Amino acid sequence: xxxxxxxxxxxxxxxxxxxxxxxxxxxxxxxxxxxxxxxxxxxxxxxxxxxxxxxxxxxxxxxxxxxxxxxxxxxxxxxxxxxxxxxxxxxxxxxxxxxxxxxxxxxxxxxxxxxxxxxxxxxxxxxxxxxxxxxxxxxxxxxxxxxxxxxxxxxxxxxxxxxxxxxxxxxxxxxxxxxxxxxxxxxxxxxxxxxxxxxxxxxxxxxxxxxxxxxxxxxxxxxxxxxxxxxxxxxxxxxxxxxxxxxxxxxxxxxxxxxxxxxxxxxxxxxxxxxxxxxxxxxxxxxxxxxxxxxxxxxxxxxxxxxxxxxxxxxxxxxxxxxxxxxxxxxxxxxxxxxxxxxxxxxxxxxxxxxxxxxxxxxxxxxxxxxxxxxxxxxxxxxxxxxxxxxxxxxxxxxxxxxxxxxxxxxxxxxxxxxxxxxxxxxxxxxxxxxxxxxxxxxxxxxxxxxxxxxxxxxxxxxxxxxxxxxxxxxxxxxxxxxxxxxxxxxxxxxxxxxxxxxxxxxxxxxxxxxxxxxxxxxxxxxxxxxxxxxxxxxxxxxxxxxxxxxxxxxxxxxxxxxxxxxxxxxxxxxxxxxxxxxxxxxxxxxxxxxxxxxxxxxxxxxxxxxxxxxxxxxxxxxxxxxxxxxxxxxxxxxxxxxxxxxxxxxxxxxxxxxxxxxxxxxxxxxxxxxxxxxxxxxxxxxxxxxxxxxxxxxxxxxxxxxxxxxxxxxxxxxxxxxxxxxxxxxxxxxxxxxxxxxxxxxxxxxxxxx
Numbered sequence: 132x133x134x135x136x137x138x139x140x141x142x143x144x145x146x147x148x149x150x151x152x153x154x155x156x157x158x159x160x161x162x163x164x165x166x167x168x169x170x171x172x173x174x175x176x177x178x179x180x181x182x183x184x185x186x187x188x189x190x191x192x193x194x195x196x197x198x199x200x201x202x203x204x205x206x207x208x209x210x211x212x213x214x215x216x217x218x219x220x221x222x223x224x225x226x227x228x229x230x231x232x233x234x235x236x237x238x239x240x241x242x243x244x245x246x247x248x249x250x251x252x253x254x255x256x257x258x259x260x261x262x263x264x265x266x267x268x269x270x271x272x273x274x275x276x277x278x279x280x281x282x283x284x285x286x287x288x289x290x291x292x293x294x295x296x297x298x299x300x301x302x303x304x305x306x307x308x309x310x311x312x313x314x315x316x317x318x319x320x321x322x323x324x325x326x327x328x329x330x331x332x333x334x335x336x337x338x339x340x341x342x343x344x345x346x347x348x349x350x351x352x353x354x355x356x357x358x359x360x361x362x363x364x365x366x367x368x369x370x371x372x373x374x375x376x377x378x379x380x381x382x383x384x385x386x387x388x389x390x391x392x393x394x395x396x397x398x399x400x401x402x403x404x405x406x407x408x409x410x411x412x413x414x415x416x417x418x419x420x421x422x423x424x425x426x427x428x429x430x431x432x433x434x435x436x437x438x439x440x441x442x443x444x445x446x447x448x449x450x451x452x453x454x455x456x457x458x459x460x461x462x463x464x465x466x467x468x469x470x471x472x473x474x475x476x477x478x479x480x481x482x483x484x485x486x487x488x489x490x491x492x493x494x495x496x497x498x499x500x501x502x503x504x505x506x507x508x509x510x511x512x513x514x515x516x517x518x519x520x521x522x523x524x525x526x527x528x529x530x531x532x533x534x535x536x537x538x539x540x541x542x543x544x545x546x547x548x549x550x551x552x553x554x555x556x557x558x559x560x561x562x563x564x565x566x567x568x569x570x571x572x573x574x575x576x577x578x579x580x581x582x583x584x585x586x587x588x589x590x591x592x593x594x595x596x597x598x599x600x601x602x603x604x605x606x607x608x609x610x611x612x613x614x615x616x617x618x619x620x621x622x623x624x625x626x627x628x629x630x631x632x633x634x635x636x637x638x639x640x641x642x643x644x645x646x647x648x649x650x651x652x653x654x655x656x657x658x659x660x661x662x663x664x665x666x667x668x669x670x671x672x673x674x675x676x677x678x679x680x681x682x683x684x685x686x687x688x689x690x691x692x693x694x695x696x697x698x699x700x701x702x703x704x705x706x707x708x709x710x711x712x713x714x715x716x717x718x719x720x721x722x723x724x725x726x727x728x729x730x731x732x733x734x735x736x737x738x739x740x741x742x743x744x745x746x747x748x749x750x751x752x753x754x755x756x757x758x759x760x761x762x763x764x765x766x767x768x769x770x771x772x773x774x775x776x777x778x779x780x781x782x783x784x785x786x787x788x789x790x791x792x793x794x795x796x797x798x799x800x801x802x803x804x805x806x807x808x809x810x811x812x813x814x815x816x817x818x819x820x821x822x823x824x825x826x827x828x829x830x831x832x833x834x835x836x837x838x839x840x841x842x843x844x845x846x847x848x849x850x851x852x853x854x855x856x857x858x859x860x861x862x863x864x865x866x867x868x869x870x871x872x873x874x875x876x877x878x879x880x881x882x883x884x885x886x
Contacts, residue, residue, distance in 0.1 A: 150182025151206035151384040152260065153320070156198055158212025158234040163269075164190050164243035167211035168317065170268065174209055176617040177317040181324035181384070192239045195249050197361040201848065205259040206383050207323060208305075209266045209316050215248045216272025216292045221280065227251035231272075231296045251299030259304040261508055262382040263485060264323065264330065266316045272296060273310035275359055275368030289368040290347055293359060297373030298351035306330075306378045312369035314339035323380050333380060334372045341370070348639040349373060354486070375486065377574075383481055391478040392511030392563060398453065398469060400442050403565045406435040408819035411471035417443045417452040419466060429465075437463070437472070438566070458566055473784030479569035480561040481510040482537075486813045488557060488574020492676035494550075495541025495580050500675020503576045504540040505557050511535065513561040519576065520556050521545075527555065537561075543578055551603045554579050579674035587612025588668060588681045597686040597782055600651025600658055601720070603693040604788050609685050611666055612650040615640055619672040623647040624680075625667040633659060640670070651687055661688050661781055691725075691777035693718040693750075694786040700796040702817035702877070704768055709818035709871055714791055715740075715773045716752030723777040729755075730787075732770040757792050768793050793817065795824070795867045804863065805854040805886050806830075812838075816846045818877070824869030826850045831885065832858030840867070860886050 155178070157171045168189055178185045186201045190212075202208055213234030218228065226232060229248035237247035256638065267273045273296040275289030284292065295307035307330045309319060318337040335344070341360050349355040351372065360370040398404055412418070412428040421428060426435065431437075436458040443452045450468035457463030487505040492503040517539035519528040527550055530539040537559055543549050557573040589612045590596050598609035613621065618641045624636035633653040638645070649659050649666060663686055670678040698713035719869065721727070727741040738759055755773075757765045774787045800811040812826050828838040833855050840848040854863065863885040868878035 136291070150184045152186070152204050153178040153182060153207045154186045154188065154198075154201050154205040154209070155235065156193055156201075156208070156210045156212070156235075158193055158210065159190045159236045159243050159246040160212045160234065160732075161244050161246070166372075167269065171209070173212055174268075174316045174320060177320045178207070181320075184354055184574055190236050191234045191241060191244045191245075194234075194237075194239050195235055195247075195253065197239070198233065198235060199253075204260050205257075205263060206260045207266065207320065208257070208259065209263050209268065209320075210270075213246060213248070213270045214267070214270030214296070215250070216290055216296050217269075218284075218288050219272060220223040224250075227299065231299050244290070251295075251302075254299040255302035257300070257303050258304075260714045261304045261306075262378060263303075263305045263748065264307045264309065264319075264378075264383050265300045265305050266311070266319055267296070268311060268314075268316055270296075270310060270312065274312050275310055275454070275848075276369040283366055284368060289359065290357065293357050293368075293371040293373060294349050294351045296371075297349070297355070297357065300441070301352045301355060301373065306382075307372065307374035309334060310371045311337075311339070314370070324384050325785055326380050327385075328380055330374050330378045330380070330383070331358070331372065332392045334360075334370075338872055339370065341367075377485065377489060377788070390510060391480055391567075394476055395474045398439060398442075398472060398474045399477035400439050400453075402439045402456070403458070403475040403567070404437050404439050404453075404472040405475055406433050406437065406467075407432040407471050407473050408433050409471070411435070411467045413455070413463070413465040413467050414452075415465055417451070417454070417466050419452050419468065431463070431467070435460075435463070436475070439472070443468070466861065476511075476563060476565045476567065476731070478515040479567040480515075480563050481506055481569065481572055482559050482561070482571035483510065485573050486776060488576075489547060490574075490576040491579050491672070492543070493580045493674040493676045494578065495676075497675075497677075499671065499677065502540050502542045504538065505573055505576070506536065506538045507559070507573055509535050509537060509561055511561075511563055513563040515559055515561040517557060517559050517573065520558065521550070522553060522555075541576065543643065550578055577674070579672065580676060582676040583616050583619065583670050583672045583678045585670055585678050585681050586616060588613045588683065591861075592683055595684055595686055597688055597784060598649075598663075598787070599689055599692055599784060600687065601689040601692040603786075605694065606646045608650045609666070610646045611668055612644060612646040612859055613668050613670070613681070614644055615642050615670060617670075617672050618640050619670050621645055621647060622669050622671065624667045624669075625649055625653075625659075626667060627659070627664060628664075647734075649685075650708070658689070659687055661690070662686070686782045688779075688782050688784050690722050690723050690779050690781070691717060691719060691775060691784045691786055694773060694775050694788045696773055696788045696790040698790060699815075700791045700793055700815050700817045701757075702794050704765065704792060704793060705794070705875065705877060707818075707871070707875060709873075712754050712756045714752055715755050715788070715790075716750065717773075717775045717786065718750045719746060719748045719777060721748050722746065723779040725751075725778075728774045729766070730772045730774050731766075736774075737766060737771070766792065793879045795869075795879040797865065797867055797879055797881050799865065799881060799883065800869055801884055803886065804883060806854055806858060806860075808843065809851055809853050811853055811864055812840070812850045812867070814840065814848045814879075816848065816869070819846075819872040821870045821872055823848055823875055824867050825869065826852060827866045828854070829864040829866070830858055831861035854885070860884075 156831045217230045227250045230250045232250040232254040271278045277291045322333040343361045346358045351769045358372040361367045413432040437455040440454040452466045486503040490503040492500045515537045517530045528541045529546040555576045560570045562568045598606045621635045621640045667682045668679045669680045694717040701710040703711045728736045729738040770791045772787045796815040798813045825837045840850040840851045866880040
C-alpha cells in the first residue's frame with residue numbers, strides 16, 4: 132500500500148486546535164427583536180473572522196431545546212434579549228426558575244412575541260466549554276439596571292442584580308459573565324481572540340468603559356469577584372462583570388482546553404500509531420527489503436502500540452518507510468510501511484482551568500487558612516503528579532492521581548517541619564495512555580504567617596461615640612473606619628454588656644481605608660436595647676492571619692429623635708400671609724431632661740424654648756413664627772437650627788433640624804467658583820411664586836447680568852450660570868429675585884469668593 136508524504140503531519144500541526152466555538156442567541160424580544168437580530172449579525176461578522184465555528188440561534192426559533200443543544204462546547208455565548216432578574220418588582224422565586232437567564236421562544240416558528248423565561252436552574256446546566264465567557268447584550272437587570280421607566284436601583288440592589296445574574300452561568304463551566312446594556316459585543320469578541328490578557332482587562336478595554344469601577348466579592352458564587360462600571364460616579368448601572376480569578380483570553384479561545392486525547396487523521400512525526408487490522412511487517416532498514424539471509428520480516432500483530440520516530444524523505448517501492456519503536460515492548464525497533472499504521476493520539480495533555488494557584492495561606496495551626504488547595508483540569512485523561520517546589524527547585528510536597536482533573540492540598544509541611552514563609556511553585560506533570568508527557572505550571576503558593584496590624588481606627592475612643600437608630604435619619608448608624616495595611620477580610624463584632632456577640636459582619640477589603648457601619652440591629656434584624664456596646668474590628672490577611680482586635684465602646688440611645696422643622700424655608704419677615712410659620716418638634720422615647728434652643732448660623736443661642744426641663748416620654752412641638760418668646764423682636768433673616776439636648780440615666784444625646792427664614796434658600800454647586808466656570812444655582816422659594824424667579828450675577832469687573840430659572844417642581848427652581856472670563860478676582864454675588872403670588876417682590880443673595 133503506497134502512502135504519500137502528504138499523509139503525514141508534523142507534531143506541531145497536530146497540536147493546532149479547532150476554532151473556539153461561538154454561539155449567538157437572539158431571544159423573543161417583541162418589537163425589539165428585529166434590531167437585536169441585526170446586532171447579532173454584526174457580532175457574527177466579527178466572530179467569523181477568527182473561527183469558523185460560529186452558530187446562530189435566532190427568534191422565532193430560539194427555543195430552550197435549540198439553545199441548549201447549540202451551547203454545547205461553546206467558549207463564548209452571546210445573548211440578546213429580555214432580562215428578568217432579581218430584585219425586581221415581580222414575584223420572588225427562591226429557585227430563580229424564571230430569573231437570571233434567557234427569555235426565549237416558548238415554541239418555534241411562532242413569531243417574536245411568544246416569550247418564555249428560562250432562569251438559573253436552566254442556564255446552570257448548559258454544557259459550555261470550560262472557561263466559557265457569557266456576554267449579555269441589552270438586558271434589563273443583568274448589569275444592575277432597571278427596566279425603562281422604573282426607578283434607578285440603589286447600590287445594594289444593583290449589586291444583588293449583578294451577582295444573581297452571573298450565578299447560574301458560573302455554576303456550570305462559565306468562568307465570566309459580562310453584561311453590557313448599551314455597548315456592542317464586537318470589541319469583546321475581538322479582544323478574546325486577539326489579545327493575551329485577563330478578562331478584567333478585556334472588560335476595561337472596550338469603547339464604552341467609563342472608569343467608574345467598583346468591585347465586591349460575590350456572595351452567590353464563592354471565590355468570584357463582581358465589578359460594576361457606572362455611567363457616572365454614582366448612577367447608570369449598564370456595565371458589569373462577574374468572574375472567577377485568573378481567567379485569561381488564552382484560556383477562553385486559545386484552545387488550551389481542547390481535547391488532546393483524540394486520534395489525528397494523519398500520522399504525526401514524531402508521534403504515535405498502532406499496527407493496522409492486517410498487522411504490519413517490520414524491517415531492519417528503511418529500504419524495506421529482507422535482510423541478507425532472506426529471512427522474512429516479522430509481523431507486528433494488529434493493535435501493536437508504536438512510537439513513530441521518523442520517516443524517509445521519499446517513498447520506497449514498498450511504500451513510505453516509517454521508523455517505529457514499541458511503546459509497550461522496547462524490543463520493537465524497525466521500519467514499517469506507513470499504510471500499515473493507524474494514527475493515534477500524539478499530543479501531550481495540557482493543564483487548564485487552574486483554581487487556587489495564587490493562594491496565600493498560613494499553616495500555623497490556628498484553623499484559619501492552614502492549607503492551600505490547587506485544582507484544575509487536564510485536556511484528557513492522564514496520570515498526573517502535582518509537585519510543590521521551593522525557590523531552589525526542591526520538591527516539598529507531591530500529589531498523584533489519574534483522570535481529567537487534578538488536585539493538590541498542601542499543609543505547608545516540609546522536611547518534618549513547616550516550610551518557611553515565601554513563595555513556592557506548583558507544577559503538574561501528566562502522561563496520557565499513549566505516553567505523551569507534559570509538564571505545566573499550575574501557579575504559585577505563598578506561605579505568610581505574619582499577622583497584619585490595623586492602622587488608625589476612627590473615631591477615637593474618647594469621647595465615647597453614640598448613635599440613635601430610631602429611623603429618623605439622624606445618627607441612625609455608627610461607623611468605625613480603619614486604615615488597612617493590606618488586603619484581606621475585615622470582621623466587625625458587636626458585643627453587648629454580657630459579653631455576647633450580637634452581630635458579626637465580614638467583608639472582603641483592599642488595602643486602604645474601610646468604614647464598617649453598625650445600624651444598631653442584631654443578627655436577627657432587631658434593634659438592640661439602649662446601652663453600651665463594644666465594636667471590635669480585626670483584619671485577616673489573604674493568608675488567614677488575624678490582626679489583634681481594636682475595640683471602640685459606643686452608646687446606643689433612642690431616647691431622643693425626630694427633631695424636625697416642617698419647613699426648610701419660610702419667610703415671616705415680609706409680613707404677608709404666605710409662609711409665616713414652621714412647626715418645630717421632637718420625640719422622647721423615655722423620660723429625659725431637655726434643653727431646647729434656637730441657634731443661628733454661627734452656633735450662638737438666640738432663643739431658649741426649654742431649659743433643663745424634665746419631660747415625660749412623648750411628642751413635643753410648637754409653632755414658630757420667628758418671634759422671640761417674649762414677642763420683643765423678630766429674629767432676622769438667616770439660617771437657624773432647632774437644637775435639642777436630652778439627658779437620661781444612660782447618656783446625653785443631641786439632635787437638630789435646620790431651617791431658614793428667607794425669601795429663597797439658595798444652593799450653589801461650587802462655593803469657590805472660578806472665572807469661565809459653569810455653576811448650578813438651585814433655589815427653594817418660601818412662598819408661592821407668580822412666575823419663575825431669575826438670578827442676577829454681580830461679577831467683579833463685569834456688568835451685572837441675569838439668567839432665567841427653570842421650575843423643577845413645586846417651589847423648586849434651577850439655573851446654570853456661566854461665569855464670564857476676564858474681570859478680576861474678589862467676591863461674586865448671586866441674587867435670586869422674584870415675586871410671590873400676590874405680586875410682592877423679594878430676593879435672597881449669596882456672596883462667594885471668586886478666583
